[in-house]
Amino acid sequence: MIKTYALQTWKFLKSLQLTIVLLALLMALVVMCTLAQVDLGTVGAVNAYMRSFFVWHQFSFLTFPVPTFPGAALVGLFLTINLVGKTLEIKRTWSKAGMWLVHSGLVILFAGEFVAGMMQVDTNMTIEVGQTVNYVQSYKNAELALIDVTDPTWDEIYSVPDSLLAKGGTIAIPGTPLSVKVKQYFPNAELSNLQPGAPASLATAGVGPSVAVVEKPLTSVDNEMNQVSAFVEPLAGGRSYGTWLASVALGAPQSFTHEGRTYVLSMRLRRQYLPYAFTLKQFRHDVYPGTDIPKNFSSLVQVMNPSRNESREVLIYMNQPLRYEGKTFYQASFGKNDTLSVLSVVENPGWLLPYVSCVLVSLGLLVHFAIVLRRSLKRRQDQKEA
Amino acid sequence: MKLLEKYLPWGSAILALLIALFMALPTGKARGFDVGGFANLPILEGGRVKPLDSLARNSLLVIHSRQGFRFEGRTIGPDEWILDVLFRPAVADQQPIFVIDDTEVLGLIGAQQKQARNYFSLADMAPHLEEIEKQASLAQGKKPQARSRFESAIVNLFDRIYLYYKLRNTLQLTETPGLAWEIQSLGTPEATTRHQALMERAHFRMLPPTAAMGPDSWQSVGQALAAGNTGGPLHPGLIPLAKLSAAYGAGNAEAFNKTLGELDVVVNQLKPEALGHATKETVFNRAQPFFIGLSIYFVAFLALCFSWIYKPETLRKTAYALLSAGAIVHTLGLAARIILQGRPPVTNLYSSAVFVGWGAVILGLITERMYRKGFGTAVAAAAGFASLLVAQNLGTEGDTMEMMRAVLDSNFWLATHVVTITIGYSGTFLAGAIAIAYALRKHIVAVVDPETDKALADMTYGIICFALFFSFIGTVLGGIWADQSWGRFWGWDPKENGALLIVLWNAIILHARMVGLIRERGIMVMAIFGNIITACSWFGVNMLGVGLHSYGFMDQAFYALTGFIASQVVLMGICYAPAKFWQEKPHGKA
Numbered sequence: 001m002i003k004t005y006a007l008q009t010w011k012f013l014k015s016l017q018l019t020i021v022l023l024a025l026l027m028a029l030v031v032m033c034t035l036a037q038v039d040l041g042t043v044g045a046v047n048a049y050m051r052s053f054f055v056w057h058q059f060s061f062l063t064f065p066v067p068t069f070p071g072a073a074l075v076g077l078f079l080t081i082n083l084v085g086k087t088l089e090i091k092r093t094w095s096k097a098g099m100w101l102v103h104s105g106l107v108i109l110f111a112g113e114f115v116a117g118m119m120q121v122d123t124n125m126t127i128e129v130g131q132t133v134n135y136v137q138s139y140k141n142a143e144l145a146l147i148d149v150t151d152p153t154w155d156e157i158y159s160v161p162d163s164l165l166a167k168g169g170t171i172a173i174p175g176t177p178l179s180v181k182v183k184q185y186f187p188n189a190e191l192s193n194l195q196p197g198a199p200a201s202l203a204t205a206g207v208g209p210s211v212a213v214v215e216k217p218l219t220s221v222d223n224e225m226n227q228v229s230a231f232v233e234p235l236a237g238g239r240s241y242g243t244w245l246a247s248v249a250l251g252a253p254q255s256f257t258h259e260g261r262t263y264v265l266s267m268r269l270r271r272q273y274l275p276y277a278f279t280l281k282q283f284r285h286d287v288y289p290g291t292d293i294p295k296n297f298s299s300l301v302q303v304m305n306p307s308r309n310e311s312r313e314v315l316i317y318m319n320q321p322l323r324y325e326g327k328t329f330y331q332a333s334f335g336k337n338d339t340l341s342v343l344s345v346v347e348n349p350g351w352l353l354p355y356v357s358c359v360l361v362s363l364g365l366l367v368h369f370a371i372v373l374r375r376s377l378k379r380r381q382d383q384k385e386a
Numbered sequence: 387m388k389l390l391e392k393y394l395p396w397g398s399a400i401l402a403l404l405i406a407l408f409m410a411l412p413t414g415k416a417r418g419f420d421v422g423g424f425a426n427l428p429i430l431e432g433g434r435v436k437p438l439d440s441l442a443r444n445s446l447l448v449i450h451s452r453q454g455f456r457f458e459g460r461t462i463g464p465d466e467w468i469l470d471v472l473f474r475p476a477v478a479d480q481q482p483i484f485v486i487d488d489t490e491v492l493g494l495i496g497a498q499q500k501q502a503r504n505y506f507s508l509a510d511m512a513p514h515l516e517e518i519e520k521q522a523s524l525a526q527g528k529k530p531q532a533r534s535r536f537e538s539a540i541v542n543l544f545d546r547i548y549l550y551y552k553l554r555n556t557l558q559l560t561e562t563p564g565l566a567w568e569i570q571s572l573g574t575p576e577a578t579t580r581h582q583a584l585m586e587r588a589h590f591r592m593l594p595p596t597a598a599m600g601p602d603s604w605q606s607v608g609q610a611l612a613a614g615n616t617g618g619p620l621h622p623g624l625i626p627l628a629k630l631s632a633a634y635g636a637g638n639a640e641a642f643n644k645t646l647g648e649l650d651v652v653v654n655q656l657k658p659e660a661l662g663h664a665t666k667e668t669v670f671n672r673a674q675p676f677f678i679g680l681s682i683y684f685v686a687f688l689a690l691c692f693s694w695i696y697k698p699e700t701l702r703k704t705a706y707a708l709l710s711a712g713a714i715v716h717t718l719g720l721a722a723r724i725i726l727q728g729r730p731p732v733t734n735l736y737s738s739a740v741f742v743g744w745g746a747v748i749l750g751l752i753t754e755r756m757y758r759k760g761f762g763t764a765v766a767a768a769a770g771f772a773s774l775l776v777a778q779n780l781g782t783e784g785d786t787m788e789m790m791r792a793v794l795d796s797n798f799w800l801a802t803h804v805v806t807i808t809i810g811y812s813g814t815f816l817a818g819a820i821a822i823a824y825a826l827r828k829h830i831v832a833v834v835d836p837e838t839d840k841a842l843a844d845m846t847y848g849i850i851c852f853a854l855f856f857s858f859i860g861t862v863l864g865g866i867w868a869d870q871s872w873g874r875f876w877g878w879d880p881k882e883n884g885a886l887l888i889v890l891w892n893a894i895i896l897h898a899r900m901v902g903l904i905r906e907r908g909i910m911v912m913a914i915f916g917n918i919i920t921a922c923s924w925f926g927v928n929m930l931g932v933g934l935h936s937y938g939f940m941d942q943a944f945y946a947l948t949g950f951i952a953s954q955v956v957l958m959g960i961c962y963a964p965a966k967f968w969q970e971k972p973h974g975k976a
Binding site for chain 2: 016017019020023024026027030031033034037042045046050109112113116120122287288289290291293294295296297318319320321328330332344345346348351354355357358361362365369
């Protein structure tokens with residue numbers, strides 16, 4: 001009984017009818033995702049429709065969102081099962097070799113998109129000409145950094161990620177006598193000068209007391225950043241160092257001293273330190289003669305990696321990224337009158353899969369067409385002879 | 387009569403080719419002036435060296451939406467017009483070249499809609515220029531997508547007036563006696579200010595770099611005068627240019643033509659290859675291969691339509707021969723663009739339309755060779771005509787051989803990804819076009835002919851397979867390019883989604899046919915829907931104005947696209963309705 005159900009389910013999962021329904025669902029999702037990008041921005045729309053198992057909708061008469069449509073992740077999952085089932089069913093004969101190649105190529109392509117969706121990490125590296133940078137920073141996640149700047153030749157950095165700050169409470173900083181009490185946390189906020197007569201700020205030290213903080217809803221629109229902010233109170237040895245406002249929107253450094261050690265306190269985009277460093281030697285922004293039309297952007301960087309005893313120059317330019325130690329560095333943007341270069345940094349363990357897939361599918365289609373052509377030529381020949 | 391029937395097909399093709407060749411021949415002089423020779427001079431504009439002729443044509447297209455106009459009982463072409471603008475601004479200001487269609491803008495300049503198109507000269511608009519500028523600067527504060535119809539129209543008019551104003555002040559300031567006087571006045575107190583103004587207003591650079599300068603440093607007249615003002619040597623092109631200005635202004639054709647020879651010598655000395663390259667491009671401009679191709683396709687289509695009622699055999703062959711002639715002109719035009727630009731065939735929306743049409747025509751020619759039923763010809767001629775018409779409309783926005791922005795500056799990827807994906811578009815459109823022909827035929831032809839129907843279905847199926855192959859490979863190659871330049875294989879960008887939709891739709895058709903969900907008619911209906919998907923992904927995503935791929939917002943195109951989609955939906959209905967549809971209700975005798 002169970003066996004028949006299982007067989008029937010399997011038969012359904014690998015049926016071509018299901019393929020068609022799934023492809024149609026995927027088309028509908030792609031259309032919805034494209035249209036939604038006008039309002040939600042690319043990232044928002046992709047998260048809502050493509051990287052989710054269901055599309056959720058908040059009806060005004062309900063207090064909770066309900067799933068209204070299968071998300072592309074679910075459709076993709078079924079499509080993969082369907083594809084694998086179907087591929088296994090293709091006759092293992094030479095005449096079907098092309099179809100085998102095509103469909104296994106597609107399985108790899110889907111796998112690649114899953115890997116990218118789950119494991120890809122996007123960060124960036126911003127360097128000014130002459131500057132040396134040994135970290136990449138996140139586009140949207142922030143961290144509260146406490147930097148011990150007592151030693152002029154060496155900064156000791158302790159950081160608390162925004163996800164931990166969001167939970168609130170008192171967070172002990174390992175390796176230091178400090179702990180930080182989170183008094184209020186804003187995933188996104190707008191900062192302005194505190195007007196006379198307005199309610200006083202929570203902050204008691206640093207620039208905080210003169211700044212008004214208004215909470216904002218999270219944004220996913222492209223080119224807009226969440227201004228992560230928090231009121232925090234550093235505690236050490238049973239005494240408080242006042243309540244400070246830390247925000248990615250604040251530029252000026254704020255610091256306090258505990259037992260002869262000076263700590264700079266700042267909210268900044270989350271950093272990942274690398275075992276190697278890049279120095280920007282030159283940035284070029286070429287234009288076509290007599291116009292502002294950009295012809296090329298390129299960054300000449302010195303890559304220094306003590307662990308590999310490596311120091312060499314690399315030119316990163318349009319369509320010519322640097323793949324290094326599992327990360328890929330692309331020329332993405334620039335600023336400060338062409339003295340600052342922004343490299344986008346991508347870490348995707350599955351980056352090769354689409355390439356493999358492309359080769360397999362192209363080869364498969366060629367083989368298949370060759371087989372079909374041969375068959376039809378043979379048929380014509382037979383007709384002539386008959 | 388027999389003889390005519392024998393020679394009509396290839397005779398008409400040869401005639402069409404001869405007409406195309408005739409177009410490429412140089413035109414005569416205008417009022418005795420060698421305007422063609424002047425327009426052949428190379429200039430630097432938009433980042434590339436081109437003949438002045440290209441700039442004149444594109445500017446007139448932008449301002450006037452045509453390449454010529456009637457003035458004082460004569461037709462003035464782009465080459466004569468640009469000379470008037472440069473050297474006889476007082477005359478040029480009187481020429482009615484600004485086309486204004488928007489009724490509210492017409493109201494603003496105190497005019498009424500008289501005919502379908504309303505033309506005004508700068509002099510006509512002179513009293514209202516301040517108001518136009520004021521309204522335009524208000525509208526320019528808004529994003530293009532947020533502008534109302536009036537605001538878009540006023541910004542558009544202002545941009546065209548500004549282009550005209552810049553052209554008029556490129557070689558000499560309108561309010562001064564001219565270039566000769568400017569050269570004489572070097573070193574006088576006010577000169578520096580005027581040179582500065584000339585530099586700011588210059589729309590193009592006409593003076594080739596001298597040996598002392600870098601190979602790309604072409605100079606505008608303002609720059610050359612400023613250099614001369616500080617005691618440097620005077621650019622050797624300045625004096626001939628001043629003489630040309632004086633001769634043209636005074637109506638002295640003989641002196642003008644003679645001085646033109648002097649300027650040619652100077653240009654040849656400074657930049658030997660530029661004049662030759664400019665001449666090639668001028669010939670290409672004059673030949674207008676895509677316009678000629680479009681006309682030949684139209685005649686081919688008409689010939690085929692007539693073949694259904696009169697002399698089927700001869701006229702079908704004639705249509706095929708004409709289609710081949712059109713394809714030859716189209717191919718030569720495409721090849722000329724590739725050589726002139728040094729780029730693969732597709733570099734922007736305009737060239738993609740040219741290439742989609744070319745692909746459809748070649749596919750149609752092959753299909754016709756295989757089936758010989760006339761449908762391949764009909765569909766290819768219609769598709770070639772339609773896509774070149776789209777291209778003609780896209781080409782009114784400026785230089786169609788503009789330079790490629792940094793990310794796109796990669797011949798390898800343009801040649802692989804862009805070309806394959808565009809062939810995929812061609813295939814999907816051709817399949818849709820055959821399906822339309824099938825649908826119309828089913829209702830028009832009374833006799834049931836299953837053999838032809840089957841042949842059409844086979845053609846459509848084969849072309850869908852072809853389109854799936856190219857659109858899939860093209861899409862994946864696009865992903866790989868994106869991985870190389872932006873760091874992600876797939877970003878769900880609107881353009882990528884559009885390409886994916888075409889792939890998915892073609893895959894659905896093939897699988898549905900495999901399971902037996904659809905038969906002949908089903909394939910045809912779905913193939914017509916393929917037209918909608920392709921049109922949306924080709925043009926629709928540009929209208930959304932989001933994503934890395936969006937090349938520009940086009941609002942008039944939005945209405946065209948909506949109309950196209952509606953027409954395809956109607957055709958799907960027609961295709962789905964059985965042929966019996968018309969006979970189902972027996973007509974009662976009154």
